[in-house]
Amino acid sequence: MASFNKVILLGNLTRDPEVRYTPKGSAVADLGIAVNRQYTLENGERREEVTFVDVTFWGRTAEIAGEYLKKGRPIFIEGRLQLDTWDDKQSGQKRSRLKVIGENMQMLGARQGGGSDEGDQPRGGPSRPAMPPKTPVPVEPDDDEIPF
Numbered sequence: 001m002a003s004f005n006k007v008i009l010l011g012n013l014t015r016d017p018e019v020r021y022t023p024k025g026s027a028v029a030d031l032g033i034a035v036n037r038q039y040t041l042e043n044g045e046r047r048e049e050v051t052f053v054d055v056t057f058w059g060r061t062a063e064i065a066g067e068y069l070k071k072g073r074p075i076f077i078e079g080r081l082q083l084d085t086w087d088d089k090q091s092g093q094k095r096s097r098l099k100v101i102g103e104n105m106q107m108l109g110a111r112q113g114g115g116s117d118e119g120d121q122p123r124g125g126p127s128r129p130a131m132p133p134k135t136p137v138p139v140e141p142d143d144d145e146i147p148f
Helices: 059-068
Strands: 007-013 018-021 027-040 046-058 074-087 094-107
Touching: 007 046, 018 059, 027 059, 046 059, 059 094
Parallel strands: 046 094
Antiparallel strands: 007 027, 007 074, 018 027, 027 046, 074 094
């Protein structure tokens, strides 16, 4: 039987990423995002619900997340679902949770810090290309200045 496990999320970070390293040196970053859903009831009332999702990145992607992502920043994530299970130490009960293992990410929005780098785009979309600097129109030389 065929199976398919793919998750695509667009949301805002709920906390700064927490980066740690395994004993073999692989980077692991845990972060949380909030995904909003807006809908309208039959009576016309608008509602919004928020889903909080835990995401884990590995390797170089984890290091990049730790370096550049901050709470509140919008992010696009592609990954897969994974079920974690464990025994609760206090109650002894079996516990579980679904989380996303991030495979790709794209940071959205402008960089924090004010500076403008190539590739930064305002939120409204691509900006107009910069106009080339105006060069003075060459003036016709005087006949006396022509060397031939």
